[in-house]
Amino acid sequence: MNGSKHSFIRMKHDYAALKVKQDRLMDAIHNGCKFGASHRYGDDPTETGMARMSLDDSDKQIRDWFKSSVESIGCVHSVDQMGNQFALRPGKNKQAYPVMMGSHLDTQPTGGRYDGILGVNAGLEALRVLHEHDVETEGTIGLVNWTNEEGARFPMMAVASGVWAEAVPLETAWNLSEVSVSNDGTKKTMKQELERIGYLGQQKASYKEFPFAAYFELHIEQGPILEMEQRKIGVVEGVQAFKWFEITVRGRDTHAGTTPMYARMDSMLCAAKLIVEANKIAKGYDGLATTGILNMQPGSINTMAHTVTFTLDIRHKIDEKLSQIEKECRSRFQEIAANESEKGCSLEWKELVDSPAVKFHEDCIAAVRDSAIEVCEDLPKSASDGQLWKLMISGAGHDACYTNRRCPTSMIFTVTKDGISHNPREYCSPEDCELGAQTLLGAVLRYDKLRAE
Amino acid sequence: MNGSKHSFIRMKHDYAALKVKQDRLMDAIHNGCKFGASHRYGDDPTETGMARMSLDDSDKQIRDWFKSSVESIGCVHSVDQMGNQFALRPGKNKQAYPVMMGSHLDTQPTGGRYDGILGVNAGLEALRVLHEHDVETEGTIGLVNWTNEEGARFPMMAVASGVWAEAVPLETAWNLSEVSVSNDGTKKTMKQELERIGYLGQQKASYKEFPFAAYFELHIEQGPILEMEQRKIGVVEGVQAFKWFEITVRGRDTHAGTTPMYARMDSMLCAAKLIVEANKIAKGYDGLATTGILNMQPGSINTMAHTVTFTLDIRHKIDEKLSQIEKECRSRFQEIAANESEKGCSLEWKELVDSPAVKFHEDCIAAVRDSAIEVCEDLPKSASDGQLWKLMISGAGHDACYTNRRCPTSMIFTVTKDGISHNPREYCSPEDCELGAQTLLGAVLRYDKLRAE
Numbered sequence: 001m002n003g004s005k006h007s008f009i010r011m012k013h014d015y016a017a018l019k020v021k022q023d024r025l026m027d028a029i030h031n032g033c034k035f036g037a038s039h040r041y042g043d044d045p046t047e048t049g050m051a052r053m054s055l056d057d058s059d060k061q062i063r064d065w066f067k068s069s070v071e072s073i074g075c076v077h078s079v080d081q082m083g084n085q086f087a088l089r090p091g092k093n094k095q096a097y098p099v100m101m102g103s104h105l106d107t108q109p110t111g112g113r114y115d116g117i118l119g120v121n122a123g124l125e126a127l128r129v130l131h132e133h134d135v136e137t138e139g140t141i142g143l144v145n146w147t148n149e150e151g152a153r154f155p156m157m158a159v160a161s162g163v164w165a166e167a168v169p170l171e172t173a174w175n176l177s178e179v180s181v182s183n184d185g186t187k188k189t190m191k192q193e194l195e196r197i198g199y200l201g202q203q204k205a206s207y208k209e210f211p212f213a214a215y216f217e218l219h220i221e222q223g224p225i226l227e228m229e230q231r232k233i234g235v236v237e238g239v240q241a242f243k244w245f246e247i248t249v250r251g252r253d254t255h256a257g258t259t260p261m262y263a264r265m266d267s268m269l270c271a272a273k274l275i276v277e278a279n280k281i282a283k284g285y286d287g288l289a290t291t292g293i294l295n296m297q298p299g300s301i302n303t304m305a306h307t308v309t310f311t312l313d314i315r316h317k318i319d320e321k322l323s324q325i326e327k328e329c330r331s332r333f334q335e336i337a338a339n340e341s342e343k344g345c346s347l348e349w350k351e352l353v354d355s356p357a358v359k360f361h362e363d364c365i366a367a368v369r370d371s372a373i374e375v376c377e378d379l380p381k382s383a384s385d386g387q388l389w390k391l392m393i394s395g396a397g398h399d400a401c402y403t404n405r406r407c408p409t410s411m412i413f414t415v416t417k418d419g420i421s422h423n424p425r426e427y428c429s430p431e432d433c434e435l436g437a438q439t440l441l442g443a444v445l446r447y448d449k450l451r452a453e
Numbered sequence: 454m455n456g457s458k459h460s461f462i463r464m465k466h467d468y469a470a471l472k473v474k475q476d477r478l479m480d481a482i483h484n485g486c487k488f489g490a491s492h493r494y495g496d497d498p499t500e501t502g503m504a505r506m507s508l509d510d511s512d513k514q515i516r517d518w519f520k521s522s523v524e525s526i527g528c529v530h531s532v533d534q535m536g537n538q539f540a541l542r543p544g545k546n547k548q549a550y551p552v553m554m555g556s557h558l559d560t561q562p563t564g565g566r567y568d569g570i571l572g573v574n575a576g577l578e579a580l581r582v583l584h585e586h587d588v589e590t591e592g593t594i595g596l597v598n599w600t601n602e603e604g605a606r607f608p609m610m611a612v613a614s615g616v617w618a619e620a621v622p623l624e625t626a627w628n629l630s631e632v633s634v635s636n637d638g639t640k641k642t643m644k645q646e647l648e649r650i651g652y653l654g655q656q657k658a659s660y661k662e663f664p665f666a667a668y669f670e671l672h673i674e675q676g677p678i679l680e681m682e683q684r685k686i687g688v689v690e691g692v693q694a695f696k697w698f699e700i701t702v703r704g705r706d707t708h709a710g711t712t713p714m715y716a717r718m719d720s721m722l723c724a725a726k727l728i729v730e731a732n733k734i735a736k737g738y739d740g741l742a743t744t745g746i747l748n749m750q751p752g753s754i755n756t757m758a759h760t761v762t763f764t765l766d767i768r769h770k771i772d773e774k775l776s777q778i779e780k781e782c783r784s785r786f787q788e789i790a791a792n793e794s795e796k797g798c799s800l801e802w803k804e805l806v807d808s809p810a811v812k813f814h815e816d817c818i819a820a821v822r823d824s825a826i827e828v829c830e831d832l833p834k835s836a837s838d839g840q841l842w843k844l845m846i847s848g849a850g851h852d853a854c855y856t857n858r859r860c861p862t863s864m865i866f867t868v869t870k871d872g873i874s875h876n877p878r879e880y881c882s883p884e885d886c887e888l889g890a891q892t893l894l895g896a897v898l899r900y901d902k903l904r905a906e
C-alpha cells in the first residue's frame with residue numbers, strides 16, 4: 001500500500017460519535033437472522049449452526065426480515081431478477097451512484113452463523129448508525145443481500161452478483177438446477193424457486209441498471225491467519241484463483257462376486273484414484289484440491305457403479321499455477337482412467353466456475369486500511385509486531401470478486417475461531433464483529449468523502 | 454466327485470418324455486416376469502433390463518403372478534413371515550419332506566432378466582412338465598421364491614433364506630431399512646414393506662416349520678468361465694467366501710478455499726485412499742474388493758465432507774485368505790486414517806454380511822452332475838476336451854448357501870454372455886435356459902428317486 005496515492009484520512013474530527021452498537025449488531029445476527037438455525041451443538045441459544053439454503057423457505061423469511069429492517073430506517077428497498085435485494089439511503093448528491101456495502105444471507109447446508117451474515121448485518125448496523133445520528137452523507141449509501149453466494153444449493157458460487165456484473169448470463173443462472181432433489185423428488189431451478197418464494201424481481205440484474213460507486217464487503221476470514229498472528233482486522237487486497245469442475249467417470253456395472261479384477265470397469269475405484277491424485281498434484285504446487293460432492297449409480301453393495309460423478313474445487317493464489325494444476329490433473333486423470341483402471345473407464349469434464357485471481361481497487365483498499373488503523377489504534381497490541389491489521393489475500397471467493405469487475409471494491413476480514421468455516425461451530429466473537437462493523441462504517445464514510453472531493 | 458457313493462443314475466428309461474418346453478419357459482421369463490422392466494437398450498421387447506427392487510410395487514405384481522401360476526397347476530401356495538413364497542406339488546409319500554427348487558424374483562436396480570428369474574421360472578417349468586404328464590413323484594416336489602436375495606434394497610443378501618435357516622434372527626431382518634430414501638423421504642423397513650404389499654405371511658420363517666428334503670437352485674453363472682471354455686452346464690460344488698462391511702469415515706467439514714491442506718480432516722480424501730488400498734490388498738491375495746455404495750455429508754462443492762460412508766464387499770475362495778484380506782484392510786485403513794490423512798480421520802466398521810465358503814452336499818452335486826451328463830450327451834462337443842459340464846465354485850452368494858446349512862443342496866449354472874451380470878444387458882440364450890431347466894428337472898427327479906430307495 002506504499003504506492004497509494006491517497007494519504008491517511010482521519011475521520012475522528014468529522015464523525016466522532018458514529019459508533020456501531022455491539023448489542024444491536026449481535027441481536028440482529030442471532031435473533032433477526034434466526035431462520036434456518038440448525039445443527040445444535042450446545043445449550044446457549046447461539047450454539048447452533050445454520051442450514052439456510054438459498055431460496056428455501058427460511059431464505060424467504062430472512063429476506064422479508066431484511067426488507068422490513070431496512071425500510072424501518074427509511075431506506076428504499078428493491079429486488080432484481082436474481083432476487084438480489086438492494087437498500088438505498090440517499091445522501092446530499094442525488095445524482096451520484098451509491099457506495100454499497102453487502103454480503104449474503106444464504107448458508108452452507110452445515111453452515112455457521114457468521115459467513116455472509118456478519119457482512120449484511122454490519123452493513124445494516126452502519127445504516128442504523130447513520131439513521132439515528134441523522135447523518136447526511138455526500139452521496140447515497142446502500143446495502144445489498146446477494147442471492148446464492150455459497151453455490152451450495154445451485155452450484156455456481158456468487159452467481160447473482162455474477163449476473164449483476166454481466167459475467168454470467170441471466171438465463172444460465174435462472175436455469176441452474178439444485179444439487180440434490182427436493183422432497184417431492186424433483187430438482188428445482190433458481191428461477192422456479194425465485195418465483196415460488198416471491199423474490200423474482202422486475203429490476204434488471206445488471207450493473208448498468210443499478211451501478212455502484214464502490215463496494216465494501218465485511219466477512220469473516222474463514223481461515224486461521226489473523227487468529228494465529230493475534231491480529232484483529234484483515235485488509236483484503238485480493239482473492240486467490242479457483243475453479244470448480246464436475247467430473248463424470250463411466251465404467252460398467254457388473255457383479256462384485258463374479259467379475260475378475262482384470263475384467264472390471266470399476267468407476268468408483270477409478271474415481272477414488274483420481275481424487276487421491278488431484279490432492280497430490282495440488283499439494284505439489286502449494287495449492288488446494290477438494291471433492292465435496294460425489295454421487296454414484298446404481299448404488300448397490302454387490303454391483304460396481306457404472307457412473308460416478310464428483311466435484312473438484314482447485315485453488316491457487318496465482319492464475320498460472322492454477323492452470324498448471326488443472327492441466328496436470330487432466331493429463332494424469334486420462335492416464336489413470338485409460339491405463340490404470342483394468343479394462344478402463346471414460347471421463348468427462350464440465351467446468352462449473354472459473355474465478356481468476358482478483359486484485360481489489362487501491363482506493364478501496366486504502367479506505368479500509370485507514371479505517372482499520374483508526375479502529376485498532378486504542379486496542380492492546382497483541383500481535384508480535386504490534387500491528388493489529390494485516391494486508392491479506394482471501395482464500396474464498398466472494399461477491400466482491402464480481403463487483404470488482406464493475407466498480408472499485410475491497411473487503412474487510414475478521415478473526416475466525418480456529419480458522420473454521422462452513423461448519424456449524426464457525427465463530428467470530430462479539431468484539432471482533434463490532435471491530436469489523438466499525439471498520440466497514442469508517443471505510444464507507446472515507447470513500448464517500450473521497451468521491452466528493 | 455470321484456468319492457461320491459452314488460453311481461451314475463440314468464433317467465431316460467423312467468422319464469423319457471419329460472422335456473421342458475423352451476417356448477413356455479422363455480414366455481414365462483419375458484412376459485410372465487415383465488413387471489419392473491427397465492433400462493431399455495434395444496428395440497426387441499426383451500432388450501431391457503430390470504429394476505424390480507425387493508418388496509416394491511413391481512415385486513408385489515410378480516408375487517401375485519407367481520401365486521396364480523403355481524395354483525393354476527394345482528400346487529399349494531403359502532407365504533412365511535419373510536414373504537418367502539412356497540409352492541408344493543404332492544407325491545406318493547405324503548410324509549416325506551419336499552425336494553425343493555428355487556431362486557429369487559427380486560433384481561438389482563440395474564439388473565438383468567435372468568439373475569434369479571431363470572431359476573424360479575425353470576422350477577415353474579419343471580412343475581408344469583410334471584403336471585402335464587401327470588407324473589406321480591416319490592415325494593413332494595416344491596418351488597420357492599426367496600425374498601430380497603439381492604440385498605440391493607435391504608442390505609443383507611439372501612436375508613430371507615437366512616431367517617428360514619435360523620442363521621439370521623427374524624427381528625434383525627424385519628428391521629433392516631432400505632439403502633436409499635423412498636420418494637416420501639423416509640427409509641422403510643422390510644417389515645413395513647412386507648405389510649404394505651400384503652406379503653407378511655403367518656407361517657413361521659424357519660426350516661423347522663417348513664423343512665426341505667433337499668434344495669436345487671439353477672442360476673446363471675454371472676461370470677465368464679463356462680462361455681470362455683465353451684461348456685454348457687456348471688455343476689456347482691460350493692460358493693466362495695465373502696463379507697460385506699459398511700465403513701464410516703469421520704473428519705471435519707471446513708472451507709475448501711481457506712483451510713490449508715495441513716489443517717484438514719478431509720473424510721472424502723481419506724475414503725478414496727481406503728478404497729484404493731482395499732483393492733490393492735485384495736488383488737495381492739487374488740481376491741476381490743468392491744465399493745458399490747458411497748454417501749457423503751453434507752455434500753457441498755466448497756466444503757469438505759464431515760462424514761463419508763461406504764460399503765466394502767471382499768471375497769475369496771478360501772476362508773483363511775478372506776480373513777487375511779480383512780485383517781490387512783483393518784490395519785492399513787487405521788494407518789491411513791490416523792497418519793496419512795493430514796489432521797486425521799476416525800473410522801468405524803460395521804459388518805453387514807459374513808458368508809463363509811460353502812461346500813454343497815455330495816448327493817445333490819452327484820444328482821446335478823448325472824443330470825448334466827445326460828442333458829449334454831447329444832450336444833455338439835464344443836469344449837476343447839469335449840466335456841460340456843464343469844465342476845465349479847460360485848463367485849456369488851445364493852440362497853443355496855443358507856439352505857445348505859439345513860438340507861442337502863447344490864446348484865446348476867448356465868452360460869452368461871460375456872460374464873456380465875448385475876447389468877441390464879445380462880444374457881443367457883433360450884437354448885442355454887432350456888438346458889439349465891432340463892438339468893434342474895433331471896437332478897430333482899434323480900434325488901426324488903434316490904430318497905425313495
Ligand SMILES: NC(=O)NCCC(=O)O
Nearest residue numbers: 150157396397398710755
Ligand atoms: N466465502 C465463501 O464461503 N464463498 C463461497 C465461494 C468459495 O468457495 O470460495
Ligand SMILES: NC(=O)NCCC(=O)O
Nearest residue numbers: 257302603610849850851
Ligand atoms: N447371485 C447374486 O447376485 N447374489 C447376490 C449375492 C452376492 O453378492 O453374491
